[in-house]
Amino acid sequence: xxxxxxxxxxxxxxxxxxxxxxxxxxxxxxxxxxxxxxxxxxxxxxxxxxxxxxxxxxxxxxxxxxxxxxxxxxxxxxxxxxxxxxxxxxxxxxxxxxxxxxxxxxxxxxxxxxxxxxxxxxxxxxxxxxxxxxxxxxxxxxxxxxxxxxxxxxxxxxxxxxxxxxxxxxxxxxxxxxxxxxxxxxxxxxxxxxxxxxxxxxxxxxxxxxxxxxxxxxxxxxxxxxxxxxxxxxxxxxxxxxxxxxxxxxxxxxxxxxxxxxxxxxxxxxxxxxxxxxxxxxxxxxxxxxxxxxxxxxxxxxxxxxxxxxxxxxxxxxxxxxxxxxxxxxxxxxxxxxxxxxxxxxxxxxxxxxxxx
Amino acid sequence: xxxxxxxxxxxxxxxxxxxxxxxxxxxxxxxxxxxxxxxxxxxxxxxxxxxxxxxxxxxxxxxxxxxxxxxxxxxxxxxxxxxxxxxxxxxxxxxxxxxxxxxxxxxxxxxxxxxxxxxxxxxxxxxxxxxxxxxxxxxxxxxxxxxxxxxxxxxxxxxxxxxxxxxxxxxxxxxxxxxxxxxxxxxxxxxxxxxxxxxxxxxxxxxxxxxxxxxxxxxxxxxxxxxxxxxxxxxxxxxxxxxxxxxxxxxxxxxxxxxxxxxxxxxxxxxxxxxxxxxxxxxxxxxxxxxxxxxxxxxxxxxxxxxxxxxxxxxxxxxxxxxxxxxxxxxxxxxxxxxxxxxxxxxxxxxxxxxxxxxxxxxxxxxxxxx
Numbered sequence: 001x002x003x004x005x006x007x008x009x010x011x012x013x014x015x016x017x018x019x020x021x022x023x024x025x026x027x028x029x030x031x032x033x034x035x036x037x038x039x040x041x042x043x044x045x046x047x048x049x050x051x052x053x054x055x056x057x058x059x060x061x062x063x064x065x066x067x068x069x070x071x072x073x074x075x076x077x078x079x080x081x082x083x084x085x086x087x088x089x090x091x092x093x094x095x096x097x098x099x100x101x102x103x104x105x106x107x108x109x110x111x112x113x114x115x116x117x118x119x120x121x122x123x124x125x126x127x128x129x130x131x132x133x134x135x136x137x138x139x140x141x142x143x144x145x146x147x148x149x150x151x152x153x154x155x156x157x158x159x160x161x162x163x164x165x166x167x168x169x170x171x172x173x174x175x176x177x178x179x180x181x182x183x184x185x186x187x188x189x190x191x192x193x194x195x196x197x198x199x200x201x202x203x204x205x206x207x208x209x210x211x212x213x214x215x216x217x218x219x220x221x222x223x224x225x226x227x228x229x230x231x232x233x234x235x236x237x238x239x240x241x242x243x244x245x246x247x248x249x250x251x252x253x254x255x256x257x258x259x260x261x262x263x264x265x266x267x268x269x270x271x272x273x274x275x276x277x278x279x280x281x282x283x284x285x286x287x288x289x290x291x292x293x294x295x296x297x298x299x300x301x302x303x304x305x306x307x308x309x310x311x312x313x314x315x316x317x318x319x320x321x322x323x324x325x326x327x328x329x330x331x332x333x334x335x336x337x338x339x340x341x342x343x344x345x346x347x348x349x350x351x352x353x354x355x356x357x
Numbered sequence: 358x359x360x361x362x363x364x365x366x367x368x369x370x371x372x373x374x375x376x377x378x379x380x381x382x383x384x385x386x387x388x389x390x391x392x393x394x395x396x397x398x399x400x401x402x403x404x405x406x407x408x409x410x411x412x413x414x415x416x417x418x419x420x421x422x423x424x425x426x427x428x429x430x431x432x433x434x435x436x437x438x439x440x441x442x443x444x445x446x447x448x449x450x451x452x453x454x455x456x457x458x459x460x461x462x463x464x465x466x467x468x469x470x471x472x473x474x475x476x477x478x479x480x481x482x483x484x485x486x487x488x489x490x491x492x493x494x495x496x497x498x499x500x501x502x503x504x505x506x507x508x509x510x511x512x513x514x515x516x517x518x519x520x521x522x523x524x525x526x527x528x529x530x531x532x533x534x535x536x537x538x539x540x541x542x543x544x545x546x547x548x549x550x551x552x553x554x555x556x557x558x559x560x561x562x563x564x565x566x567x568x569x570x571x572x573x574x575x576x577x578x579x580x581x582x583x584x585x586x587x588x589x590x591x592x593x594x595x596x597x598x599x600x601x602x603x604x605x606x607x608x609x610x611x612x613x614x615x616x617x618x619x620x621x622x623x624x625x626x627x628x629x630x631x632x633x634x635x636x637x638x639x640x641x642x643x644x645x646x647x648x649x650x651x652x653x654x655x656x657x658x659x660x661x662x663x664x665x666x667x668x669x670x671x672x673x674x675x676x677x678x679x680x681x682x683x684x685x686x687x688x689x690x691x692x693x694x695x696x697x698x699x700x701x702x703x704x705x706x707x708x709x710x711x712x713x714x715x716x717x718x719x720x721x722x723x724x725x726x727x728x
Contacts, residue, residue, distance in 0.1 A: 148709070325556060329389055
């Protein structure tokens, strides 16, 4: 959409591709990360009877910008005993993994990086780079805490990808498409068409689907939480045990890369949940643009709805983080293999039967 | 083909977020399983005992503050008590009541730090700040009384440095009224949280006979099921006048003496301390808090061992006097030091994450271990 429009406007394939691929970074990821860090600090502060940052700007709204400037000014420290190539490359890889996922995320019907048919599989695959990056960081740091954190992270992320994929498979069975754009379009602009309420199916099938979809939604939300290493599954970082896990040795801008990737990832997984179960960019009550007959308003509304849904799930992630304690590494694995995966299989089978009806 | 594995030595601390001070633990681990733990102490050693020999008796009080810096009031309490017994000073009733109130407030403050940091160790950060919010009120009470928030030099030999502030009783009553719902809030948020129970129940179980053999005291001993509290079993000051329970661990969520029991015993002790404070501020008599303070502290030749129930257990002072202005020897029996010895026993066979959970649950203060 965006690409075609730009191509028609400029006539240059490379330029339009360049702009489309950079847009999510500058239009969305960086401002989002700035905003989300502040949001995290404010949300946690108000949950804990504090005020949070108050000094820089009105109620501290410029705090994260000041932090970024501080991080930029820091010396780019590489400890002597590290494997320098891997050490320098790891943050890039982690960031690449989470950034590339944004290529397929449909912010609106108009603003979508790439409308690939395998969108959801692309996202799951490309975020797999994050694991490689984390392992690389842990290994290259030559620090025992980093190594332990990286091992935990690899085990955890790979395990939790299984229930995620099983639930995605369930959704695919119901909808018959892998493209995130088609998935969003399918859940037309009223909330009873959202997949969590059975999607566009009708009659008995819809009623039967609803409980499985709600369970599936809970499972996928839980396992994506684990994939982005948020509390209660933040054991790779586990501040109280492993100092800060795989990024213990990182400072300055390289640390900021990990940080940025974490927040970008938080939004990416929230976006997946939103697309799969909550109608993606579709409005829950129909569009103002349609009633007022202003077609240019619709993409803006869609963008608004999409970011609101994403931010809501990011908020829930923060809420959980500041409420729950952390699992132990074996309990975490047991939770995945003993509960989430069997349940996902059951859901997969039963939904398969339902769709056969 | 069997996979070849190697044991790793992981050095935890002295700079580590959850070793509660400057403790260094040498962990021998096989993957994440603990094979052995060797604690290395002494990073905070300040020669208190040797230092004390060069001081006059009242000069030692500020140094006792710095031992268990989360329970300074109680350290002073114990020292003053020992000196009064050595010199046979009769202390006015009002002084005793104020000491008990201060001591119990200090116990609540100390337990709040223990519980809050324990939550943070397990990964829940919010209870930490909730606990510190309440502790702040207690520190304010101390501040209006003696001007200091952490190291008070308030309880003197034979008396107190200041009488109570006129607002003290009112503020304490308000604190008690506000604090009871906060304990419930803490229970809802942390104590009965499913993940928290999973992490702490059946972890680091301390059997009662091991506890007794090692000489563990205080909440850690009571959590193992032994009803032993010096306030009741070796009464000092005016504790015999109050009505309160001594909570013991019951293994409610797992085995008796596990981390959850050790955690929850502190929550219940805070409630009992509130009862004591309530009764004490009702009964407190009038009087002069400075009337019994000796002009010159010169105890007769002799020796004394006095023990008190500090928030962490049995705090004992052994003082030898040679009849001069300086003590010949001051030996402290520090409860945390004794607790530290059982730590390797508790950890074996558990995981790295459990070391943090166990260390938090035994609640040590390094200032007291190293002195």
